[in-house]
Amino acid sequence: MTATAKPIDFLWFIPTSGDGTYLGTTDLNRGPEIGYLQQIAQAVDRLGYTGVLLPTGVSCEESFVTAAALSAHTQKLKFLVAIRPGTASPAYYARLASTLDRVSNGRVLLNIVVGGSPAELAGDGIHLEHDERYAHADEFFHVWEELLEKGSSTFEGKYIKATNARLGLPPVQSPRPPLYFGGSSDAGIEFSVGRVDKYLTWGEPPALVAEKIEKVRAAAAKRGREVSFGIRLHFIVRETDEEAWAAADRLISKLDDETIREAQEQFVKQSDSVGQKRMAALHGGRRDKLEVSPNLWAGVGLVRAGAGTALVGSPKTVAARLREYQELGIETVIGSGYPHLEEAYRVAELLFPELGLNREEQRAGFRNEFGAKQIFAGGSHGGNLKVVSGS
Secondary structure (H helix, E strand, O other), X not given: OOOOOOOOEEEEEOOOOOEEOOOOOOOOEEOOOHHHHHXXXXXXXXXXXXXXXXXXXXXXXXXXXXXXXXXXXXXOOEEEEEEOOOOOOHHHHHHHHHHHHHHOOOOEEEEEOOOOOHHHHHHOOOOOOHHHHHHHHHHHHHHHHHHHHHOEEEEEOOOOEEEEEEOOOOOOEOOOOOEEEOOOOHHHHHHHHHHOOEXXXXXXXXXXXXHHHHHHHHHHHHOOOOOEEEEEEEEEEOOOHHHHHHHHHHHOOOOOHHXXXXXXXXXXXXXXXXXXXXXXXXXXXXXXXXXXXXXXXOHHHHOOOOOOOEEEEOHHHHHHHHHHHHHHOEEEEEEEOOOHHHHHHHHHHHHHHHHOOOOHHHXXXXXXXXXXXXXXXXXXXXXXXXXXXXX
């Protein structure tokens, strides 16, 4: 990395639905026990990652509860907590976010997930069509933001009605914890440019990511806003390219065609997510052409919903590919690998030096990407708050 290049903000992933050595099999699986998740969080904290993503969904441990538990056992790690609007009221989620921000001393980020499975959403009591979910989310976060930033909100829209809603205890961060979001549909992009601080994309080939970033930037400019960009990727990094590709092959070595077919039917046919369909189109459910771009491997997406691609190679190779994304405007990477504990070490020990990461002075630069940090000193909104400028 050159002296003038901005270092990548690198987060990891907490596997709250379980972990394993192989995809598509229960062999050598690990459940989401809190002790194991704590091991990952503490390792990631020590290794120099800036944060961790905690997902949400019917197969996951609850994201806020898990983040609260892990925050007590970490020092600097930020928690990018998934939040699904509609599973509770804006006021309730405002209290959750504020409390977690206070408990963790300002280490909370929020990742908005509107959901892509109508069946799962119906189980959560959400019965809205695809584009309606974004209209609902916009109203939801209008109230949520007002509560965190001002302490009160009264609002009546098509989906949300809040009468004199109040938040008695403010968050540590001002004006609120930052909002992240990823969505590939037109409705999702329009929602994002009006509400969020960082737009996330799954790991598509650079040309497709460039198109998406251009589209989001143009939509944001029409509203007089700017958003920053991040990417969600798996990583398979070894000392040589050959070793990395062998590890990728091992990861799916226990997969059979029927398991792939069933997974694809569930992910694609039962989902109305545009992003999920874009992921599936990269491999087409076939395992013979999984390198969809140089060193970008779609094998994970054969049986995993959501982020389905991995960068595969030696540290120098993977760093070069990340630089390609960085040149497009990507500033944040949310990584993962199977199993997540061991791969967190491999990525930090092998890849971070190539990226110029793992230095305390650079970690400090990410702590206040979205502005000054407030340290709570008592009182409610408008009370005694000490502002500490970022470095």
